[in-house]
Amino acid sequence: MATAHAARRRPAVLGDLLPGALARDAALVAGAAAFTGLAAQIAVPLPGTPVPVTGQTFAVLLAGAALGPGRAALGMLLYLLAGIAGVPWFTEGGSGTGAPTLGYVLGFVAAAAVVGRLAQRGGDRTPVKTAATMLAGTAIMYAAGVPYLMASLDVGLGRALDLGMTPFLAGDALKVLLAAALLPAAWKLTGAARDHDADHDADHDADHDADHDQGRDRGR
Numbered sequence: 001m002a003t004a005h006a007a008r009r010r011p012a013v014l015g016d017l018l019p020g021a022l023a024r025d026a027a028l029v030a031g032a033a034a035f036t037g038l039a040a041q042i043a044v045p046l047p048g049t050p051v052p053v054t055g056q057t058f059a060v061l062l063a064g065a066a067l068g069p070g071r072a073a074l075g076m077l078l079y080l081l082a083g084i085a086g087v088p089w090f091t092e093g094g095s096g097t098g099a100p101t102l103g104y105v106l107g108f109v110a111a112a113a114v115v116g117r118l119a120q121r122g123g124d125r126t127p128v129k130t131a132a133t134m135l136a137g138t139a140i141m142y143a144a145g146v147p148y149l150m151a152s153l154d155v156g157l158g159r160a161l162d163l164g165m166t167p168f169l170a171g172d173a174l175k176v177l178l179a180a181a182l183l184p185a186a187w188k189l190t191g192a193a194r195d196h197d198a199d200h201d202a203d204h205d206a207d208h209d210a211d212h213d214q215g216r217d218r219g220r
Helices: 003-007 022-040 056-067 069-085 102-120 127-154 156-166 166-219
Strands: none
Touching: 003 127, 022 056, 022 069, 056 069, 056 102, 056 127, 056 166, 069 102, 102 127, 127 156, 156 166
């Protein structure tokens, strides 16, 4: 029986540590969308650009790493579709399709999926790997957001970069560093808890097997 406990599938992402299956996944998807919507309300306008500094991108990166590609992408898709339908949880209570920043939200789905996939492969277990994973997700959001900004505002690439990327690079670096500190630390904490539980299960199984052997010897 100890072997059976040791053979349990290890969680690929932090969300797998939670019990349940379908209900858990539905709650995680809805929670990711709601968390991103709340983070979008943390917005600091910058002069000269329609793109504010928000907590959205950090929420997307964390959701991707914690939930894995499927659940994270579904959470961002729910956030996108509900916002387009009228739920006022885009940046600063916005909704619909009129904002020139909608391209970034479109990029959230792909970014969450890629970050989640990289996390499944261990991309959030060490600070260096986590930083690389977060940079990949951030690049995807810019790859979707900047061209949309160009089309919406009818500006060239250089101007779109000045409006929609360059002012945010320092903040993005801070978000990447924060994620690189938080996610590996979370894995270490949960790893210690799993090791404790595994040791407890192994001790329990050993005691059970010993009692079973003693009972069998007495019956001979």
